[in-house]
Amino acid sequence: MGAQFGCPKKQTKIETNIIFIMGVSGVGKSTIGSLLSEELAIPFFDGDDFHPENNILKMSRGEALNDNDRFGWLKTLNELAVKQLKKKGCVIVCSALKESYRNILNTNIKGNSKWVFLNGSFELIEKRINNRRDHFMSSDLLRSQFDILEEPKNTIEIDISLTPENIIKAIKNELKMKSEFGLFGLGVMGKSLSRNLANNDFKISLFNRHVAGKEENVALNFKNEFKELSSAIPFDSIAPFVNSLQKPRKIMLMVNAGKIVDGVIEDLLPFLDDGDILIDGGNSNYNKTKERFDYLMSKNIHFIGSGVSGGEEGALKGPSIMPGGDKDAYKEVQPFLEAIAAKDANGLPCCTHIGTEGSGHFVKMVHNGIEYVEMQLLAEVFIILKRLGNDPDQIATILEGWKETANSYLLEITIDILRKKEGDDWLVNKIMDKAGNKGTGNWTTIATAQLGMPSTMIASALFARYISFYKEERIIASENFKLEDNLSLNFTIDDVLNAYQFARIINHYQGFKLIQEASVNYKWNLNLSELSRIWTNGCIIRSDFMLELVAIFKTTNNLLMDSNIVKRIEALKPSIKKVVSECVLNELPISNLSESINFLNSFKIANSSANIIQAQRDYFGAHTYQRKDDASNKFYHTNWKNN
């Protein structure tokens, strides 16, 4: 299940590449191609040698080939490329003047194909052609080739006025010396992702800033520490870092969310070229991501705001990745992100293109909101089981038994935590009970308030952390407010498990409902089933329940409308009612469990007492109200004083 970091090691090592040399007739593709194949010690293929008989006959009759004639031939070349990729790679020469031709050639090898575009002026090429003895080509024919040419993007473009020797040097420089992917910022997460990329045989550049006396040679020392980083190139200066990357450059920022991201973007911008791609892998606010996306679009730079969940270990062994932004830009980074992502039960990467703009960071934010609740519920389970007389080891044993029906990564680590001893005592008893937070729970609560969604459990889990922070006031209050005598908890441990499961269903309902609301509101067109799929492994909230959600969200976006979930809730309800009412009587802090049943009780009432609130608003503020017996949604106002 999800708790295992399931990242199967890639079978093939991919330093191999298929190098296509393209350009109009007469630029010297064959010459350069065969020189390059010698230099790299890989096979050379001239595309023209692969035409089927029909094409050869047609050409020998002096007829021009049409696109239909070409497609079969291009497919043959693509099959050749796929085959060669499994060996040492190769050089293939082909004019490939149109984007559609190149797409056929690229099929299934996109991450491993390199394109060299030999380019020069009409006059220069015409002159060269005329100097060749064995070629004859009219100026008109050359001109028509220029007309057909759709100039490619993101290739190694070479000026043919250079000597062949220098052309080979320039290509080699781009191909062999340059890294495929840059990692900017080597904190806990940045380091883990770097090693993950290197373990997947990507050639990467590493950057960490230089702060005299504090952060010196961070990238270099990090590279030297791990074998897998032997081919990684370390930097502490921005210009050479950027120049070390193949175009379009792919740079993942792993820096603290906030203004630092903007500072880094400004630092990088002067060195970037049109079409380069920045990926923000931090927990940035989704509104900021939208702003940065727009800003960088105006500079012709792609921006991908990507949630990354899994913590230190997940980042190393396979995190869940939630990239949002331009789909075409995503395709460029897809091979990298999918390779390093965790894999689901079917071996598919826990990484998918979420949607446009800030959608990736939005869903990561809600992921963290759901995480806040899952953590708080376990903390409340702990305090209940403790009041029932169990020590941490005994609680761990109880939770161990819950794995069968309620397993999750967070449950598993909580068991580990409870068992950790320091001398004769449990380490957990020594830990200060002031819970920190780094913004995402806060932002989720703000988003839910702004979107008009009652994600009560996330807010409640956030506030539980806030309350914990008032340690000094809590100590005074614990003396002021005494616990009543003769308290006892009248429920079983199975009731606690049921209450916990009930609350988790409400938590997931609310979290996904918030995502669904944002999807409609921002026109992101998000896929809840696909989202839960990429959360089945790698991320902090992976669980057996998440596995179930993949199927459920294929039929509904609303968990509380699913008949099996309804049945399960009905079965768990007696326990949550008992546990919450008993805990309230016993003055146990279980606000999150409590919120779960209070939410359902508020949600499942056809006629609520909100009519009182509407009447009050109309009374003092003339805010008007609608009537149950008027389907026209007309607004009424009453002078309430005249009885």
Added chain:
Amino acid sequence: MGAQFGCPKKQTKIETNIIFIMGVSGVGKSTIGSLLSEELAIPFFDGDDFHPENNILKMSRGEALNDNDRFGWLKTLNELAVKQLKKKGCVIVCSALKESYRNILNTNIKGNSKWVFLNGSFELIEKRINNRRDHFMSSDLLRSQFDILEEPKNTIEIDISLTPENIIKAIKNELKMKSEFGLFGLGVMGKSLSRNLANNDFKISLFNRHVAGKEENVALNFKNEFKELSSAIPFDSIAPFVNSLQKPRKIMLMVNAGKIVDGVIEDLLPFLDDGDILIDGGNSNYNKTKERFDYLMSKNIHFIGSGVSGGEEGALKGPSIMPGGDKDAYKEVQPFLEAIAAKDANGLPCCTHIGTEGSGHFVKMVHNGIEYVEMQLLAEVFIILKRLGNDPDQIATILEGWKETANSYLLEITIDILRKKEGDDWLVNKIMDKAGNKGTGNWTTIATAQLGMPSTMIASALFARYISFYKEERIIASENFKLEDNLSLNFTIDDVLNAYQFARIINHYQGFKLIQEASVNYKWNLNLSELSRIWTNGCIIRSDFMLELVAIFKTTNNLLMDSNIVKRIEALKPSIKKVVSECVLNELPISNLSESINFLNSFKIANSSANIIQAQRDYFGAHTYQRKDDASNKFYHTNWKNN
């Protein structure tokens, strides 16, 4: 108590004014003063005639008067002014070159004094003096007067190069034709405030936009509808509206919060002069108010963001007013705002300068947050009493009995609401149970999340409204999730009252704690006792409990640290525990009542289970933790897997 709109009608009608004519020697003060007194048919006094014998002797000896000599004399003139104000007003001539002199003259009559500043160039005045036969004054003496002169702000400044006839015309124009206060926007609140100002004998200008076919002659028709508006001047065009106001102009905007406010500001700006004052009386977001404050400061316009609570009736009969902004600008509008405000039990206005920038709108926002909770608690009380078998009339009778210990404006109007019948049924039964909201509850929840404060009850009341809005889903859910059989509520009506009172204490604790936190955070230096004082009347959350808070907040900013409140909470606690636990068992939607006891249970625990959360965060994210046994606040990290 607070539920009565206590706005005692002002005794004296104040169209009368004291007109001071000031300026250096030789500007023609006496001439203009006596002409003006004739024109207005009010007495004329020359300040020089009121010097005490000592001063006269000193001057006759050729000695200059010092400030000590002057102060007694200025006090005499002020006493004269106070006396004349009770009659028809008067014109007083006095050079009054220094601000401190003018402050003495203004004592106790600030709202009713008008200052005319006769001004001209040194050369012009010198020439005029030399042309007079009966005066002799050296150029040095005149120059020293110019040196002493502290140019006054906010006066009617007149250029003495005009003819006396034109000077009188200009002064009369400013004095008699122009309004003292402008009201921009004649919605429900704008209309009520206009009538309130007129009832207090202020001369006002009224503006409402012209929208062909929809809003035409709104101000004119409104003026014609109410006798008290006979001297008000109506406008539907901005330039003449602004020009109809005395300087510094005081314009209160009563338009919908949001971008409309910025639009109105831009519409007004071209017609305003330095020193004019805009008051935003709508429910604007406090962050926006800070932005507008800064923006208008850069244009030399004062901006006051003012909360106004009391609804339609409060605005008419006396609201609670919460102005925030520059203190000097506040002094200019103070006479108006304090006159129209409700009065507290001691007759003091329920209006006070809150603090700088957006502080007025912040406290109004929290006021509304507290209001959301007070309303939600009454809605929950209603649904409990209904489940106990009471009809709306019976519930009203029960609540009537609660006035003795728990009275509030909202309780009173709820009783009125419950008694309102339509035919044989109660009107409240017909009202659609989808509660609206206009942003302030939402903003309070956002502010509390941003400031790190656990204002759980406001968030819970907001979410209760949000849940109510899902009427269609609620109906489906009510069919999916059945109520268990054989339910019964095992508590008394007194328990419900106690639970309600308990929850209200927690609500007020959290609301004022949020204000206190903002005060520290934004350096606003707010006074919680003064704040609760201005909320004892006029506003929606006025209550007997608010009256108590005025005294309590004189000794502490933390309600839960007050020993009497602690005792009261302890006495009420058994009831809230019983009511909440029984309601949870009986599946009644009482999330706000529930949140109150859950908050206390979380707050009064010395050792919470937040240690579990810290351990989890350190486990998966290496977020580190502090230890209870290390007071140095050092951060620790553990490798949790090695057991």
